[in-house]
């Protein structure tokens with residue numbers, strides 16, 4: 001989840017951040033306890049993803065060797081640059097919209113450096129390295145998804161100029177964070193908030209309670225979301241190509257219309 005709140009409680013160390021909010025990962029400073037907690041988080045999700053994650057994510061994680069310890073961002077970036085031209089940048093936590101969009105528009109994905117506390121094993125509000133890495137990074141190896149995210153970054157900078165970040169952020173929420181996708185194996189998750197969640201991954205795919213609606217751009221942009229409970233509504237795409245296609249048109253008239261509705 002990537003909505004910047006200038007909250008004094010944000011726990012990252014922003015004092016060493018560059019103007020683009022990047023920091024060094026300082027991998028050597030993770031403690032054995034942190035690697036162990038990461039390993040436990042990974043192991044829990046590893047049991048779920050074969051049944052609930054989309055095939056593109058499953059294919060990519062297999063090549064990542066990310067089960068043993070908190071991954072080294074530089075090594076993954078080298079690999080990623082070759083495949084889709086993306087790289088990971090370490091950040092202290094949530095960053096302002098313009099910095100976030102600028103990274104995406106340059107094919108850099110910001111990944112939080114710190115790991116949650118053991119007491120947050122099941123639930124965490126802010127994104128940590130486990131959510132950002134496990135949830136987001138594998139799909140950057142998928143060409144279409146990666147291209148879409150690059151377009152999203154450019155679209156974010158444009159939405160800032162048009163004062164419409166609120167609407168675009170909802171799209172991100174219902175796709176990149178909590179999106180479902182139709183596959184030959186049935187509905188699967190590709191949203192990072194689902195893939196990194198111990199409970200909501202299964203819930204989103206299987207539970208009869210939530211609504212699962214087909215892709216509808218304007219409807220998503222009109223829908224407010226909750227950040228502190230399981231979603232009531234998920235959006236199911238047919239493919240990453242569909243996501244790419246349906247988000248390609250100019251959003252300017254859509255933003256104008258939504259603003260008129262006072263959504």
Ligand code: PHE
Nearest residue numbers: 151152155247248249250251
């Ligand atoms: N087409 C969008 C616009 O004109 C840009 C965009 C592309 C946004 C892909 C999100 C994803 O603003």
Ligand code: CO
Nearest residue numbers: 001002127192
């Ligand atoms: Co996220």
